């Protein structure tokens with residue numbers, strides 16, 4: 001093991017043993033290429049600068065993959081873990097279990113549904129898997145989905161297709177088209193008497209396009225179909241009201257835009273589903289712990305409540321406005337950067353805190369990603385090649401114009 005890695009682990013171990021993961025110590029214990037700047041020097045958007053525990057040398061534009069958990073959320077998670085370990089059985093099946101119902105209630109309020117419509121999960125993928133496995137499919141039935149789904153929102157339907165002989169009708173959404181009417185029309189054209197469900201994302205993982213969820217859900221309902229929405233990229237970054245969207249199912253993750261502990265998620269199941277989705281895990285009820293769901297990560301679930309409190313204290317509308325304003329700033333700055341083509345929707349009703357640009361075929365998005373990180377300490381996402389040769393930027397509550405400037409300057413240097 002290299003010396004610096006050993007020293008890093010030793011430092012973390014000592015801090016943990018002391019029960020003190022103070023943000024400064026945490027950040028300074030991390031290996032970095034350029035030394036550290038004092039956390040207080042770094043503006044953190046809507047967050048207090050010492051709440052964000054990112055490596056101070058890193059410009060982090062990757063919340064769409066995993067968000068950085070803020071200090072108060074991490075502290076609450078660790079505090080609950082310590083409480084749990086004082087007497088795991090009495091606490092884990094006692095007060096800490098009961099308090100998870102408060103977490104569920106907060107999660108339900110966050111997305112605008114009733115307590116009995118909300119289930120806690122480990123992630124978006126798990127929620128969608130439960131739903132896909134909990135439907136009584138028949139051979140010959142059909143699901144309409146899109147060619148822009150993340151594997152976490154697609155694998156379950158591929159399984160349904162193999163297992164039950166259900167067919168998938170895949171609507172194409174070419175990156176850069178950004179035309180909701182065309183998308184709705186394509187869904188409408190694929191409806192057949194055998195269509196059982198629409199399955200699509202709220203914000204596309206590839207380009208961040210805001211899908212017309214309310215219109216597609218209404219269309220699905222008129223056709224007697226289920227509307228199943230993958231909201232992994234939405235909750236925490238933009239306001240979400242599942243009743244207003246009108247879908248039957250909405251799954252999301254806590255560990256992206258909500259900045260909650262990794263391995264947390266929410267699943268909305270509308271009341272009017274009335275047994276049409278009947279997952280094994282929910283046979284004994286929808287509480288966080290039941291006989292059919294088993295034990296979950298109690299500290300993480302309690303940390304999820306702290307993350308929801310963190311968001312609520314700042315205010316979701318404020319967060320969304322900040323994220324979109326930064327997106328607009330980025331969109332304008334990228335117009336003058338050579339060789340790239342922004343494929344995300346222009347600032348306006350279809351835009352989201354995710355922005356994607358396409359690179360010419362001669363430029364390898366993965367290699368550029370490495371140079372941005374290693375030379376400039378800017379972290380972006382490489383968009384999977386099946387969507388396009390490009391990169392995706394996430395702008396969240398802790399990002400600032402300075403982060404965007406750092407990215408744009410790095411791109412200008414690398415693409416010159």
Ligand SMILES: Cc1ncc(COP(=O)(O)O)c(C=O)c1O
Nearest residue numbers: 123124125150152153205232253
């Ligand atoms: C649209 C979409 N769905 C699902 C996922 C999978 O998320 P998780 O691993 O939290 O289930 C992602 C992750 O990036 C995503 O972007």
